[in-house]
Amino acid sequence: MDLAFPSSPLCLKTLNSHVTRSSSFISLFSTTTTATTTTTRLRKFSNISFTISSLATTLSSQPHAYDSTQLENxxxxxxxxxxDTQRGLFTTPLQRSSIEEALVNVEGYNRGEPINLAKLDGTWRLQYTSAPDVLVLLEAAARLPFFQVGQIFQKFECSGQSNGGVIRNVVQWSIPNLLEEQEGATLLVSANFTVVSMRNIYLKFQEITVQDIKISEEVQALIAPALLPRSFITLQILQFLRAFKVEIPVTNPGRESVGGLYYLSYLDDNILLGRAVGGGGIFVFTRSQSLY
Structure with a gap:
């Protein structure tokens, strides 16, 4: 059956009126829906922004809680x-690569901060180095039965200073059966240092000293047997050995003090990392009790 549509002007006018109203309603509904959707999205975005802002504020109010844990790790x-490297004496290429990577990871936490001389002041014990002038001592002790190397320290004296101070490299060594084990004598290399940039110090070496001679009990017994009364001469010999001290100035042919640049790459209350500029090696120190 065919469907007949009204074709009179009145019917067409009425139909057009309904279509216009329907279109207006649809348009209004669409606009309202779009506005509502936009408002909802803005509210969601605002909530997300507020959440991120709150999180950032919380983290900034406790900056060390997260960073300090990461740093300690x-x-x-x-x-x-x-x-297991015996202060750097025995290392494989893989170990050296791993150590360098671990060192750089720690150094990143101090980058851009100036040297804190008050924190630097004190005694630091060597735990690891790749410096040839130190490794040669460790190698000699490992190969020679009549030579021992004990603890190695770096002692900074810069408390209350603003631009430098004194640094003393301390090596405790011994000759078995002649001197006390490990700490029979002390080799001291002294230098003045000046802060030349945020983390670089310039060392001007002054002298090398051999001191604190401690002879073994066996040698003391030979000089002054325990069963015999100690004479004035034997006592003088023992006193002379204890007070024995040799000082050698460190100069180059031009009579100027030898110097070197030292980069302090990381420093906190219990660890000190350094690099001798010019391929002189890296150093890892930990805080130690005062030597004197």
């Missing part, structure tokens, strides 16, 4: 990586 990884 990095320091632990570094100290673990150097444990």
């Amino acid at each position: 990095k320091k632990h990884q570094l100290l673990t990586s150097i444990q």
Whole structure:
């Protein structure tokens, strides 16, 4: 059956009126829906922004809680990586690569900060180095039965200073059966240092000293047997040996003090990392009790 549509002007006018009203309603509904959707999205975005802002504020109010834990883990990884190297004497290429990576990870936490001389002041014990002038001592002690190397320290004297101070490299060494074990004598290399940039110091070496001679009990017994009364001469000999001290100035042919640039790459209350500029090696120190 065919469907007949009204074709009179009145019917067409009425139909057009309904279509116009329907279109207006649809348009209004669409606009309202779009506005509502936009408002909802803005509210969601605002909530997300507020959440991110609140999180950032919380983290900034406690900046050390997260960073300090991460830093301590990095320091632990570094100290673990150097444990079985005997202060750098025995290392494989893989170990050296691992140590360098661990070192760089810790150094990143101090980058851009100036040297804190008040924190630097004190005694630091060597845990690891790749410096040839130190490794040669360790190698000699490993090969020669009549030579021992004990602890190695770096002692900074810069408390209350603003631009430098004194640094003393301390090596405790011994000759078995002649001197006391490990600490029979002390080799001291002294230098003045000046802060030349945010983390670089310039060392001007002054002298090398051999001191604190401690002869073994066997030698003391030979000089002054315990069963015999000690004479004035034997006592003088023992006193002379204890007070024995040799000082050698460090100069180059031009009579100027020898110097060197030292980069302090990381420093906090219990660890000090350094690099001798010019390929002189890296150093890992930990805080130690005062020597004197």
